[in-house]
Amino acid sequence: MSRPRLAFTNRWMFGRVMLDEPVCRQFIRCVLGIDVDRIDYLNAEQVLEPAVESRGVRMDVYAREGNRVYDIEMQCAPEPLLGRRFRYYQATLDMTTLAPGKDYDELCESFIVFLCTHDPFDLNLPVYTLERRCSEVPDLSIDCNSHWIALNAQAWDTLPDGVLRDLLHYTQNGSIGASSLVQRIDEIVAKANNDRKWVDKSVLLREHHRGERCPSCPHPGTPGSKKGTGGGTGRGSRAGTRRGARRGSCRGRKRGGGSLQFPGRTPFG
Template sequence: MSIDPSIEGRGVRLDAYVKGEGKAFNIEMQAQAEYYLGCRLRYYQSVIDSDLLHKGDDYEDLPRSYIIFLCVHDSFGCGLPVYTIEPRCLENNDCQLDTRCTWIVLNGSAWVKEDDEKLRSLLQYIEDGTVTEGDDLVAQIDRLVVAANDDDKVMSEMISVSTVEANAERRVRQAKKFYSEVGFKQGYEAGEEQGLEQGLEQGLEQGLEQGLEQGKKEEAARISALINRLLADGREQDILLLGDQEALERLLKEYSL
């Protein structure tokens, strides 16, 4: 289903959108790495809310809504099989905000960590297509998926060449933006350390300034080369790890950068 919030606003095409009896559900399948899933969730929520709340309605008329992403990859990099996200007060966790909106992100790559048998079976299916014996729900889902994949009409409605190209361009654009943000952070930290070392020998002020500049340039160049190699090898998911210093060093070493 497609929703266009306004003439100038960006519309979204929802994989599955169901509403009724005071609740609304949006379910999305995400097979590729999503670098800014948090921002995507935020926008989807705003678009769905604009569809649910009509002119003249009060805010309390907003129904409870759930946005559920079924992800093959770990978009948040924390290794959890399930991420349940709701707004909260940073100053006091006991302060509950009844926004009536819940975001749930299922991470198929961490299915082995899930204790609930039924959910673990679903997560494994998301990860590699395995249908666990005795799981009727997953078996039913698999039958529907197979039938849809064999239906040319359904597939043509779901996807087009232009859609594939647009999504590919968006992923590359996001990857470059993501790496540039991570690269600046890592470069700044490396430059700061190098600058302090030079400062001990040449004077703190001059050393810090020179080290910051040199360190940022060198580190940014290394990460730029790394991101290009990862994209070329189809390892988009590993770009999400670049914010972790240990993972960054491991990947740089792997590619001899």
């Protein structure tokens, strides 16, 4: 009987890969155009020793660099409520980084990135940048210093050649390409799969949280199709009722250079 192998898109594997600091730095540079010198991981223990009894928000990658915090998530299943997940994760980040009694100007700049294997808004954009703005005066910035980004791996081929295109392509179908970042990611995935104790624990946790985010990840064949079908039907109907409103409120843009740009920052092509 063949042993299960975890792909990059498995949430535990994704977290383990991103614990490689050079990879995480390159990922942030590729996606956000930010050069990071050093990263402090705030959830390394839960990635290396995943536990069923974990409670609250289980962030895939939660890291700090200077006065910035990053939450980077792998999203394998279609999620009709992605906007609310962004909101919930944002609230968690803010409550975690601002101590009681501190002023709001001490809130860290925050970045929440969802790397999605499905198009979250069905507009065929590789990158959706979601910023809070004034409806009456769109150019008015409220300066909340928080940024939400959804990456759509399905639209990898709409990007020009570059690291982001290779990263999304690898996420979608495992194609390695020429990028040194993706090649390094694939090396870490292969090495981690040789850690059978960790893989087996991750597979058991995947079964425990069955259907939560990544139904394509390998797991033992156990009963549960009825529950899965019901959950899928419910999510599908919710998606249909919310899709139109979300299309109107979401603003996405396609990056010609393969990464996002924030003021004063250089993209990594």
